Amino acid sequence: MAVQISPSILSSDFARLAEEAKAVSGPEGADWLHVDVMDNHFVPNLTLGVPVVESLGKATGVPLDCHLMIEEPDRWAPQYVEAGAASVTFHVEAARAPVRLAREIRAKGARAAMALKPATPIEPYEDLLPELDMLLVMTVEPGFGGQAFLDIMLPKIRRTRELISRHGLQMWLQVDGGVSSSTIERCAEAGADVFVAGSAVYGAGDPADAVRRLRAQAQQATAAAPWACGH
Numbered sequence: 001m002a003v004q005i006s007p008s009i010l011s012s013d014f015a016r017l018a019e020e021a022k023a024v025s026g027p028e029g030a031d032w033l034h035v036d037v038m039d040n041h042f043v044p045n046l047t048l049g050v051p052v053v054e055s056l057g058k059a060t061g062v063p064l065d066c067h068l069m070i071e072e073p074d075r076w077a078p079q080y081v082e083a084g085a086a087s088v089t090f091h092v093e094a095a096r097a098p099v100r101l102a103r104e105i106r107a108k109g110a111r112a113a114m115a116l117k118p119a120t121p122i123e124p125y126e127d128l129l130p131e132l133d134m135l136l137v138m139t140v141e142p143g144f145g146g147q148a149f150l151d152i153m154l155p156k157i158r159r160t161r162e163l164i165s166r167h168g169l170q171m172w173l174q175v176d177g178g179v180s181s182s183t184i185e186r187c188a189e190a191g192a193d194v195f196v197a198g199s200a201v202y203g204a205g206d207p208a209d210a211v212r213r214l215r216a217q218a219q220q221a222t223a224a225a226p227w228a229c230g231h
Protein backbone atom coordinates (compact mmCIF):
# COMPACT_ATOMS: atom_id res chain seq x y z
CA MET A 1 0.00 0.00 0.00
CA ALA A 2 1.39 3.38 -1.04
CA VAL A 3 2.02 6.09 1.51
CA GLN A 4 -0.59 8.86 1.44
CA ILE A 5 -0.41 12.34 2.94
CA SER A 6 -3.52 14.19 4.10
CA PRO A 7 -2.72 17.78 5.17
CA SER A 8 -5.14 19.12 7.78
CA ILE A 9 -6.63 22.48 6.88
CA LEU A 10 -7.23 23.07 10.60
CA SER A 11 -3.77 24.65 10.66
CA SER A 12 -4.41 26.75 7.55
CA ASP A 13 -5.89 30.24 7.23
CA PHE A 14 -9.68 29.74 7.33
CA ALA A 15 -10.23 33.05 5.52
CA ARG A 16 -8.32 31.68 2.50
CA LEU A 17 -9.37 28.03 2.39
CA ALA A 18 -9.41 27.68 -1.42
CA GLU A 19 -5.87 29.08 -1.74
CA GLU A 20 -4.66 26.97 1.18
CA ALA A 21 -6.04 23.88 -0.57
CA LYS A 22 -4.20 24.86 -3.76
CA ALA A 23 -0.97 25.31 -1.81
CA VAL A 24 -0.75 21.53 -1.30
CA SER A 25 -2.24 20.29 -4.57
CA GLY A 26 -0.54 19.44 -7.87
CA PRO A 27 2.00 16.80 -8.89
CA GLU A 28 3.43 14.97 -5.88
CA GLY A 29 1.05 17.04 -3.77
CA ALA A 30 -1.44 15.98 -1.17
CA ASP A 31 -3.41 12.78 -1.74
CA TRP A 32 -6.24 14.09 0.41
CA LEU A 33 -7.29 17.24 2.18
CA HIS A 34 -8.10 16.48 5.82
CA VAL A 35 -11.08 18.49 7.04
CA ASP A 36 -11.59 18.54 10.82
CA VAL A 37 -15.24 19.01 11.73
CA MET A 38 -15.69 19.85 15.44
CA ASP A 39 -19.01 20.59 17.16
CA ASN A 40 -17.90 21.95 20.56
CA HIS A 41 -19.55 18.93 22.24
CA PHE A 42 -17.56 15.84 21.27
CA VAL A 43 -14.43 18.02 21.53
CA PRO A 44 -13.97 21.44 23.15
CA ASN A 45 -13.54 23.29 19.85
CA LEU A 46 -15.74 24.47 17.00
CA THR A 47 -14.66 24.56 13.37
CA LEU A 48 -16.83 24.17 10.27
CA GLY A 49 -19.72 22.18 8.87
CA VAL A 50 -21.51 20.96 5.76
CA PRO A 51 -21.71 24.26 3.78
CA VAL A 52 -17.96 24.88 4.08
CA VAL A 53 -17.18 21.29 3.06
CA GLU A 54 -19.44 21.69 0.04
CA SER A 55 -17.73 24.92 -1.09
CA LEU A 56 -14.24 23.59 -0.42
CA GLY A 57 -14.98 20.48 -2.48
CA LYS A 58 -15.94 22.66 -5.44
CA ALA A 59 -12.82 24.81 -5.02
CA THR A 60 -10.26 21.97 -5.08
CA GLY A 61 -9.54 18.84 -7.06
CA VAL A 62 -8.01 17.15 -4.02
CA PRO A 63 -10.46 14.65 -2.48
CA LEU A 64 -11.78 15.58 0.94
CA ASP A 65 -11.06 13.39 3.96
CA CYS A 66 -13.63 14.57 6.52
CA HIS A 67 -12.83 13.76 10.15
CA LEU A 68 -16.01 14.22 12.16
CA MET A 69 -15.31 15.02 15.81
CA ILE A 70 -18.99 15.41 16.57
CA GLU A 71 -21.80 13.91 18.62
CA GLU A 72 -24.49 12.00 16.75
CA PRO A 73 -22.42 11.07 13.69
CA ASP A 74 -25.19 8.57 12.78
CA ARG A 75 -27.38 11.57 12.12
CA TRP A 76 -24.90 13.94 10.45
CA ALA A 77 -22.24 11.89 8.65
CA PRO A 78 -24.34 11.06 5.55
CA GLN A 79 -24.71 14.78 4.86
CA TYR A 80 -20.94 15.08 4.49
CA VAL A 81 -20.99 12.44 1.76
CA GLU A 82 -23.75 14.38 0.01
CA ALA A 83 -21.63 17.54 0.41
CA GLY A 84 -18.87 15.86 -1.61
CA ALA A 85 -16.51 14.20 0.89
CA ALA A 86 -14.72 11.21 -0.64
CA SER A 87 -13.94 9.76 2.78
CA VAL A 88 -15.89 10.24 6.00
CA THR A 89 -14.49 9.30 9.40
CA PHE A 90 -16.71 9.05 12.47
CA HIS A 91 -15.62 8.42 16.06
CA VAL A 92 -16.64 5.06 17.47
CA GLU A 93 -17.05 6.67 20.91
CA ALA A 94 -19.90 8.81 19.51
CA ALA A 95 -21.54 6.39 17.08
CA ARG A 96 -24.69 4.57 18.14
CA ALA A 97 -24.56 1.97 15.38
CA PRO A 98 -21.12 1.99 13.75
CA VAL A 99 -21.84 -0.88 11.36
CA ARG A 100 -25.04 0.67 10.09
CA LEU A 101 -23.32 4.03 9.76
CA ALA A 102 -20.31 2.63 7.88
CA ARG A 103 -22.67 0.82 5.50
CA GLU A 104 -24.65 4.00 4.92
CA ILE A 105 -21.51 6.03 4.15
CA ARG A 106 -20.37 3.37 1.67
CA ALA A 107 -23.80 3.06 0.11
CA LYS A 108 -23.81 6.79 -0.52
CA GLY A 109 -20.50 6.45 -2.37
CA ALA A 110 -17.74 7.50 0.04
CA ARG A 111 -15.05 5.57 1.86
CA ALA A 112 -16.07 4.79 5.44
CA ALA A 113 -13.59 5.25 8.26
CA MET A 114 -13.74 4.89 12.03
CA ALA A 115 -11.60 6.82 14.52
CA LEU A 116 -10.35 5.82 17.97
CA LYS A 117 -9.41 8.35 20.66
CA PRO A 118 -6.18 7.57 22.51
CA ALA A 119 -7.96 5.74 25.37
CA THR A 120 -10.13 3.61 23.06
CA PRO A 121 -8.71 0.16 22.34
CA ILE A 122 -8.93 -1.48 18.91
CA GLU A 123 -9.54 -5.03 20.15
CA PRO A 124 -13.34 -4.76 20.78
CA TYR A 125 -13.78 -3.66 17.16
CA GLU A 126 -11.81 -6.41 15.43
CA ASP A 127 -14.92 -7.96 13.91
CA LEU A 128 -16.01 -4.60 12.44
CA LEU A 129 -12.87 -4.09 10.37
CA PRO A 130 -14.28 -5.60 7.12
CA GLU A 131 -17.01 -2.92 7.23
CA LEU A 132 -14.43 -0.14 7.04
CA ASP A 133 -12.14 1.32 4.39
CA MET A 134 -9.85 2.99 6.91
CA LEU A 135 -9.17 3.04 10.63
CA LEU A 136 -7.90 6.26 12.26
CA VAL A 137 -5.73 5.90 15.35
CA MET A 138 -5.57 9.32 17.01
CA THR A 139 -2.08 10.18 18.21
CA VAL A 140 -3.28 13.18 20.27
CA GLU A 141 -6.51 13.84 22.15
CA PRO A 142 -8.76 15.23 19.41
CA GLY A 143 -9.70 18.89 19.46
CA PHE A 144 -6.71 21.00 18.52
CA GLY A 145 -3.84 21.17 16.07
CA GLY A 146 -0.26 21.63 17.16
CA GLN A 147 -0.26 19.15 20.07
CA ALA A 148 2.65 16.86 20.89
CA PHE A 149 2.60 13.35 19.37
CA LEU A 150 1.68 10.61 21.86
CA ASP A 151 4.36 7.92 21.62
CA ILE A 152 2.22 5.68 23.79
CA MET A 153 -0.03 5.14 20.75
CA LEU A 154 2.67 3.29 18.79
CA PRO A 155 1.78 -0.13 20.26
CA LYS A 156 -1.87 0.42 19.25
CA ILE A 157 -0.80 1.25 15.70
CA ARG A 158 1.25 -1.96 15.67
CA ARG A 159 -1.58 -4.10 17.01
CA THR A 160 -4.03 -2.58 14.53
CA ARG A 161 -1.71 -3.31 11.61
CA GLU A 162 -1.39 -6.91 12.85
CA LEU A 163 -5.18 -7.29 12.95
CA ILE A 164 -5.53 -5.86 9.43
CA SER A 165 -2.88 -8.29 8.14
CA ARG A 166 -4.33 -11.26 10.03
CA HIS A 167 -7.73 -10.67 8.44
CA GLY A 168 -6.17 -10.18 5.00
CA LEU A 169 -7.84 -6.77 4.64
CA GLN A 170 -6.89 -3.98 2.24
CA MET A 171 -8.05 -1.21 4.59
CA TRP A 172 -5.88 1.82 5.30
CA LEU A 173 -4.48 2.81 8.70
CA GLN A 174 -4.40 6.55 9.31
CA VAL A 175 -2.64 8.47 12.07
CA ASP A 176 -3.60 12.00 13.10
CA GLY A 177 -2.04 14.33 15.64
CA GLY A 178 1.52 15.53 16.08
CA VAL A 179 2.66 13.88 12.84
CA SER A 180 5.80 15.71 11.66
CA SER A 181 9.27 15.12 10.26
CA SER A 182 10.34 13.93 13.71
CA THR A 183 7.48 11.44 14.28
CA ILE A 184 6.28 10.23 10.86
CA GLU A 185 8.93 7.52 10.55
CA ARG A 186 7.88 5.94 13.86
CA CYS A 187 4.26 5.89 12.64
CA ALA A 188 5.18 4.31 9.32
CA GLU A 189 7.43 1.75 10.97
CA ALA A 190 4.57 0.80 13.32
CA GLY A 191 2.13 0.27 10.44
CA ALA A 192 0.43 3.52 9.43
CA ASP A 193 0.02 4.27 5.72
CA VAL A 194 -2.12 7.45 5.67
CA PHE A 195 -0.62 10.42 7.48
CA VAL A 196 -2.52 13.52 8.57
CA ALA A 197 -0.31 16.54 9.20
CA GLY A 198 -1.59 19.98 10.11
CA SER A 199 1.03 22.25 11.64
CA ALA A 200 3.89 20.31 10.01
CA VAL A 201 2.47 21.24 6.58
CA TYR A 202 0.75 24.60 7.03
CA GLY A 203 3.32 25.84 9.53
CA ALA A 204 6.04 25.29 6.93
CA GLY A 205 7.22 28.06 4.61
CA ASP A 206 6.42 25.88 1.59
CA PRO A 207 3.47 23.56 2.36
CA ALA A 208 3.82 21.58 -0.91
CA ASP A 209 7.47 20.91 -0.18
CA ALA A 210 6.57 19.83 3.37
CA VAL A 211 4.13 17.27 1.87
CA ARG A 212 6.85 15.90 -0.44
CA ARG A 213 9.37 15.62 2.38
CA LEU A 214 6.93 13.89 4.72
CA ARG A 215 5.99 11.43 1.98
CA ALA A 216 9.64 10.64 1.23
CA GLN A 217 10.37 10.04 4.91
CA ALA A 218 7.32 7.79 5.32
CA GLN A 219 8.16 5.83 2.16
CA GLN A 220 11.70 5.16 3.38
CA ALA A 221 10.52 4.07 6.81
CA THR A 222 7.83 1.84 5.26
CA ALA A 223 10.31 0.16 2.95
CA ALA A 224 12.34 -0.84 6.00
CA ALA A 225 9.35 -1.91 8.09
CA PRO A 226 8.71 -5.60 8.77
CA TRP A 227 4.91 -5.22 8.38
CA ALA A 228 5.28 -3.93 4.82
CA CYS A 229 7.36 -6.86 3.49
CA GLY A 230 5.65 -8.16 0.37
CA HIS A 231 3.47 -5.04 -0.01
Ligand code: DX5
Pocket residue numbers: 008009010011034036067140141142143144145146147176177178179196197198199200
Ligand atom coordinates in the same frame (compact mmCIF):
# COMPACT_ATOMS: atom_id res chain seq x y z
C1 DX5 B 1 -6.89 17.23 15.97
C2 DX5 B 1 -7.20 17.06 14.52
C3 DX5 B 1 -6.02 16.99 13.65
C4 DX5 B 1 -5.16 18.23 13.66
C5 DX5 B 1 -3.76 17.78 13.50
O1 DX5 B 1 -7.97 16.93 16.74
O2 DX5 B 1 -7.96 15.88 14.30
O3 DX5 B 1 -6.36 16.65 12.31
O4 DX5 B 1 -5.44 19.14 12.65
O5 DX5 B 1 -2.90 18.85 13.63
P1 DX5 B 1 -1.34 18.62 13.93
O6 DX5 B 1 -0.81 17.86 12.76
O7 DX5 B 1 -0.81 19.99 14.04
O8 DX5 B 1 -1.24 17.83 15.21
Ligand code: ZN
Pocket residue numbers: 008034035036067176196
Ligand atom coordinates in the same frame (compact mmCIF):
# COMPACT_ATOMS: atom_id res chain seq x y z
ZN1 ZN C 1 -8.21 15.23 12.21
